[in-house]
Amino acid sequence: MTMSSELPAPPVPPLLSAEDVARVVDRVAHQLIEKAASHLADLVLVGIPTRGAPLARRLAARIEAFSGTPVDVGTVDITLYRDDLRLRGVRALEDTRLPDSGIDGRLVVLVDDVLFSGRSVRAALDALRDLGRPRAVQLAVLVDRGHRELPIRADYVGKNVPTSRTQKVEVHLAEIDGLDEVLLTGGEA
Amino acid sequence: MRKHLLEVADLDRADATLVLDTTAQIEQALAGREVKKLPTLRGRTVVNLFFEDSTRTRISFELAAKRLSADVINFSAKGSSVSKGESLKDTALTLEAMGADGIVVRHSASGAPHRLAQWVQGSVVNAGDGTHEHPTQALLDAYTIRQRLGRLDGVRVAVVGDVLHSRVARSNVGLLTTLGAEVTLVAPPTLLPVGVETWPVTVSYDLDAVLPKADVVMMLRVQAERMNASFFPSAREYSRRYGLDGRRMAVLPDDAIVMHPGPMNRGMEIAAEVADSPRSTIVAQVGNGVSVRMAVLYLLLGGAPE
Incomplete structure (x- = not known):
């Protein structure tokens, strides 16, 4: 008989706490300011729903707070561009909103919560191509968990997390889930 | 959502709201863009099977399917084997053999889409049957x-x-x-x-x-x-x-x-x-018709075939 079988499973400490998420967003905002430098007015942060959308809004708010320059924000729903609809079935669509000034000739930074296979980003790139012709497209993610299936990499990464394929990275954001945290659950690390 | 859209009773309140919300999102996604085309139904085939005259409904379905990148075949009874006496069933089986994923049907007989749905593998969308439904x-x-x-x-x-x-x-x-x-x-x-x-x-x-x-x-x-x-x-x-x-x-x-x-x-x-x-x-209705039909085709044909 072992004692541990009678004890409840110890709570999994979050990969990122609310404070960590805030710090990471601040750091990426600073990196974006540094990279975009004099072209901040050219910058458009485009979130990939669901959780990329509030992340893009937060980044924009922090960039404005640090630099004093307001930054355009948008969202692009990628559902109709996915290559796995036949595997996973149809799903409800989400918002696609771009700034009135469009994305032509501007620096578009796609924002998502987790970078995994890279397929969402590929779909987002296809969607962007139909929406205009940006000067350049970059990618910012909160968590990069590896296991890419396409030649795609992020330009700004909040946290690199080595994971196994069976694990799940759950991102919770206050705007949608009531609190900020990132959890790594399931599987063997 | 059910597999076919034969009558409005196929839609409960949640389904109907999903169609309307999907329509709104598609309109928003396409608003003001130059390339009004989405890759969603690439490689799928939609047959417009029209046994009764129609201008706006057929064009509307055709445009909706094309904007989703489906291949579209238009079939009207005039100038087809139907005028040689081919039955609805044989016409349907012919189209089936050619691999139609979706069949949009208009027929002067009430209930024709229901019969069709029993004969084919693909999804059937009723585009007006007799005095029954649209x-x-x-x-x-x-x-x-x-x-x-x-x-x-x-x-x-x-x-x-x-x-x-x-x-x-x-x-x-x-x-x-x-x-x-x-x-x-x-x-x-x-x-x-x-x-x-x-x-x-x-x-x-x-x-x-x-x-x-x-x-x-x-x-x-x-x-x-x-x-x-x-x-x-x-x-x-x-x-x-x-x-x-x-x-x-x-x-x-x-x-x-x-x-x-x-x-x-x-x-x-x-x-x-x-x-x-x-x-x-009246003009807005025509424009909305294309978006609504895109939503219906996406929800019926976008997912996994059975």
């Missing part, structure tokens, strides 16, 4: 109402004219009541179907009494091709009692809208000054 018309009407008035729950809709022969009226009664609207049918007694008292609607013979309390007036086309018996004494008398003219439009509530599924008989059921007024949503 579900995508009801969906685009519901979408147009929600777009203009911001809601459907509690909206008072008067459906005016030839309810007896109208599949548009049947589908609208079913869908709008599912979505919480209150429907009143206004028609001469000869143009109301048997058993209308069992429908979830109010019936009136007096248009002037209904108009001041209507948020939406939906005028139905007087279908000359189906007027084979004397349903009313003369066109002039029908127009005087059930036509919507400027004088009648003036008694409508301030934000009320006037709808018509087209094609219109100007001067008969609807006066030109009404059809061209700001209250009229």
Whole structure:
């Protein structure tokens, strides 16, 4: 008989706490300011729903707070561009909103919560191509968990997390889930 | 969502709302862009099987399927093997053998899409069958109402004219009541179907009494091709009692809208000054029709085949 079988499973400490998420967003905002430098007015942060959308809004708010320059924000729903609809079935669509000034000739930074296979980003790139012709497209993610299936990499990464394929990275954001945290659950690390 | 869209009873409130929300998102996604095309149904084949004349519905479905990158085959009975006597079943099996993922069918016989759905593997969308149903018309009407008035729950809709022969009226009664609207049918007694008292609607013979309390007036086309018996004494008398003219439009509530599924008989059921007024949503309905049909095709064909 072992004692541990009678004890409840110890709570999994979050990969990122609310404070960590805030710090990471601040750091990426600073990196974006540094990279975009004099072209901040050219910058458009485009979130990939669901959780990329509030992340893009937060980044924009922090960039404005640090630099004093307001930054355009948008969202692009990628559902109709996915290559796995036949595997996973149809799903409800989400918002696609771009700034009135469009994305032509501007620096578009796609924002998502987790970078995994890279397929969402590929779909987002296809969607962007139909929406205009940006000067350049970059990618910012909160968590990069590896296991890419396409030649795609992020330009700004909040946290690199080595994971196994069976694990799940759950991102919770206050705007949608009531609190900020990132959890790594399931599987063997 | 079920596999086919044969009648509005295939949609419960959640499904119908999903179609309308999907429509809104598609419109938003395509608004103002140069390339009005999405890759969603690439490699899928949609057959437009039209046994009855149609301009707007066929073009609308064709455009919807093409904007989703599906391959589209248009089939009309004229100039096809049907004129050589081929049956509906053999036509369907032929198309099936060519690998149709979706079949959009219009037929003069009520129930033809139901029969078709039993013979083919793909999804069947009813684009109007006889005097039975025209579900995508009801969906685009519901979408147009929600777009203009911001809601459907509690909206008072008067459906005016030839309810007896109208599949548009049947589908609208079913869908709008599912979505919480209150429907009143206004028609001469000869143009109301048997058993209308069992429908979830109010019936009136007096248009002037209904108009001041209507948020939406939906005028139905007087279908000359189906007027084979004397349903009313003369066109002039029908127009005087059930036509919507400027004088009648003036008694409508301030934000009320006037709808018509087209094609219109100007001067008969609807006066030109009404059809061209700001209250009229007739042109918007046509535009919304494409988006609604895109939503339906996406939801039925976008996912995994069975």
